Each structure stands twice: as structure tokens, then as C-alpha cells.
Amino acid sequence: MRLNIGSLVGRKGSSFSVKEEIPSNFIQFPREVEGIGPVQVQLTITNTGEGYLVTGDLQLEVSLKCSRCLKPLQTTLTAFVEEEYLNRLPQVEDEDLWDEIPLVEANEIDLTELMVESILMSVPMKAVCQEDCPGLCPTCGADLSAEACDCLSPEIDIRLAPLSKLLHSLETKSPERRKDNGSTKEKTFKSKD
């Protein structure tokens, strides 16, 4: 995406805003990540005297995979951008730095690299389909949100713990049931009261 900054030339401190939707097919996503729909571009360009400062954000819907269960999920990426495009190269000793400094080219600035870099940086390293996604069994690979497997894992023990607690409290806190079962000890105890 190239922007013409001609209207700002020679007007230090002035700025304009851009709100646009552009196709996301210029971004090479890593494997397992896919852009859905356009990039929502919302930027402000300001003449700083030495160049043009670009600030704002980019938003894009993507599909990627849950890092635990590998199921596909959709999320909105938001990338914040801030970059200054200079009118001319500064007086720096190190010529290697020159390649990294974006320049104004004939009243135009090229936002492509800036957009690609910011969007790729905003891709989460570890996305999850839901906060408590149990993921896959490390032993047999079963999807634990859909099925329980026979492998004994500590996670399953934790999930069953409340159930065994409940069973325990039912056994100890229901004298009526014991009476129904004909517990003579219970009857004796009550008659003494």
C-alpha cells in the first residue's frame, strides 16, 4: 500500500488520516495462519519536518489453530504501527543502517513492509480455542474435550476429585438413608436423645 503525502509537503505539523480496507493477500502468513477478509487500516500521517510520521492501527480477522487441541479458531489481530519515513538519509556513520530507514519516494510512502511486519508481530504465539481447553492427551493424542481416554493422567484425577468428594459427603451426611438401610446403630443412637 502506497500513500501520496503530497498534500503535506512543506507544511510541517499538518496531518491527514486514512481509513481504508485493503485485501490481505500481500501478507505471507506462517503455516496454520490464514487471513480472512481485508485489513482494516486506520492511520494518521503527520509532517514532522524531517519526514512523515505514520501512526495508527491495523486490524485483520485470521484463522489459526488452538495451540492445545489444534482445532481451528478465529481471532482478530490488532497491530499498532508507528514509523517515521524520512525525506533524506540522516548523517550516520554506519551505512548498514541505511537499509532500515524508510524514506519518502517522490511524495509517496510505501507502507507494505511496515504493515506486513506489524501484522506478523501481532500473531499470538499460543492461541487457545477456550480458556480451559484440555488439549490432547500427551500419551495417546485423544482430543480430551470430546472424549476421555484410558490413559491415566493427573488432569483426569483432578476433574474426578469433586465427584468423589460429593459421594463421600453423601455417605457421611445422610442418616435417613442409613435408617432406610436398616442401620441399628443409628436407631439406638437416636432413641437415647
Ligand SMILES: [Zn+2]
Ligand atoms: Zn483447543
Ligand SMILES: [Zn+2]
Ligand atoms: Zn490418552
